[in-house]
Amino acid sequence: MSGAAILGYGMAVPDKVLANAQLEGMFDTTDEWIRTRTGIRERRIADMGEATSTFAAAAGAEAIKRAGLLPDDLDLILVATCTPDYPVPGTAPLVQSTLGAGRAGAFDLNAGCTGFVSGLAVATSWVESGLGTHVLLCGSDTLSRFTNYSDRTTAVLFGDGAGAVVVGPSESGSRTGPFVLGCDGSKVEWLWIPAGGSARPADLQTISEHGHAIHMNGQDVYKHACDRMTEAAREVLGDEPLDSIDLVVAHQANARIVRTVAQRLGLKDEQVVDNIAGYGNNSAASIPIALAESCASGRLSDGMRVLIVAFGAGFSWGAGLLTWGPA
Numbered sequence: 001m002s003g004a005a006i007l008g009y010g011m012a013v014p015d016k017v018l019a020n021a022q023l024e025g026m027f028d029t030t031d032e033w034i035r036t037r038t039g040i041r042e043r044r045i046a047d048m049g050e051a052t053s054t055f056a057a058a059a060g061a062e063a064i065k066r067a068g069l070l071p072d073d074l075d076l077i078l079v080a081t082c083t084p085d086y087p088v089p090g091t092a093p094l095v096q097s098t099l100g101a102g103r104a105g106a107f108d109l110n111a112g113c114t115g116f117v118s119g120l121a122v123a124t125s126w127v128e129s130g131l132g133t134h135v136l137l138c139g140s141d142t143l144s145r146f147t148n149y150s151d152r153t154t155a156v157l158f159g160d161g162a163g164a165v166v167v168g169p170s171e172s173g174s175r176t177g178p179f180v181l182g183c184d185g186s187k188v189e190w191l192w193i194p195a196g197g198s199a200r201p202a203d204l205q206t207i208s209e210h211g212h213a214i215h216m217n218g219q220d221v222y223k224h225a226c227d228r229m230t231e232a233a234r235e236v237l238g239d240e241p242l243d244s245i246d247l248v249v250a251h252q253a254n255a256r257i258v259r260t261v262a263q264r265l266g267l268k269d270e271q272v273v274d275n276i277a278g279y280g281n282n283s284a285a286s287i288p289i290a291l292a293e294s295c296a297s298g299r300l301s302d303g304m305r306v307l308i309v310a311f312g313a314g315f316s317w318g319a320g321l322l323t324w325g326p327a
Helices: 031-038 052-066 091-099 112-129 185-190 204-208 218-237 255-265 283-297
Strands: 003-012 017-019 042-044 076-080 105-109 135-142 160-170 176-183 247-250 305-312 316-323
Touching: 003 052, 003 112, 003 176, 003 283, 031 255, 042 160, 052 076, 052 091, 052 135, 052 160, 052 283, 076 091, 076 112, 091 105, 091 135, 105 112, 112 135, 112 160, 112 176, 112 283, 112 305, 112 316, 135 283, 160 283, 176 218, 185 218, 218 255, 218 305, 218 316, 247 255, 247 283, 283 305
Parallel strands: 076 105, 076 135, 247 305
Antiparallel strands: 003 160, 017 042, 135 160, 176 316, 305 316
C-alpha cells in the first residue's frame, strides 16, 4: 500500500456578490440581524451560464497546476456536490471533459456539506490501495439555485463556489487520514430539498410550494451540528493532543456553530479558521475554499497538522486529520 498526500489545491468563486444590504429589500431582515446570527456579511452567487461544474473545473485546474501535473496524469475525478448541473449525468464527467482529463474515471459523491471530508476519505483510500496514483477531488456547490429567497431563515445562509485538491502518493506514509464518518438517516427531513427526485417528481404543486428549494429545521440542525462535529473531532483525534493541531477547518455553516464546537473542544482562537463572512455556507466547497485561503494568506503551510470537520444533510458528519502538503 502507498501513502497518500495532498499535492495541490485550488479554489474558484463567482464574481457576483450578494451583500446583506441587498437582502434587506427582499424580506424582513437587516445586515445586523444576519451578521449577529450567522456571521455572514456577503456571499458569492453564480451568474447566468455558470453552474457547479464551472467552478469545480476552475478550482480543479488550479489544483492540478499547483501539483505540477497535467490533466492526463489524473486517474480519477471526484466531485462532492449536492447541487449537480443535471440529474443525469453527474458533474464529474463534465469536469473531466472541461479539463481534458481523458484518462480519468469520474463520478459524483453526495454527502451534503460533509461531502469534502467524505470525498477525501475516498481519494485517500484510492491512492493507498493502488487503484490509482492521482485523484482530483472537487467540492463544489451552487446553492443559490436551490434557495427560496422569500424565506429569510435559509436565504441569508447560502453561497456558491468550489475548492479542490489533488491527492497523490507519499513516500513517507499517508499524510491524509485517519477519517471518521457518520450518518443518521432518520432525520433527512430536517435538512433537505423535498421535490425534484424520484420520490416526488416536479409538477405545478411542487413548484408553487418551493419544493425544489432547501428546507431546514434550523434549531435542530444547529444542535445536531454542534454535537456531532464535536464528537467526530474527538473521535478522530484519539490520543493526539490538541496543541499538536496547527489549524482547525470546520465546515462554514454558521459562525456560532464553529465557535461552539471550538469552545467544546478547548481550541484557541488562533487554531480555528473562520471565513464565513465573505462566502456564506458553500456546502461541500466550504472546507477546501478555507484551506486554499489559509494557504494564500500564509496561515497554512507544508507540514502543519490540520483537523477538518463537517456536518450536513443526511444527517451526515465527518472529521479527518491531515499533515498538509506533500512529503
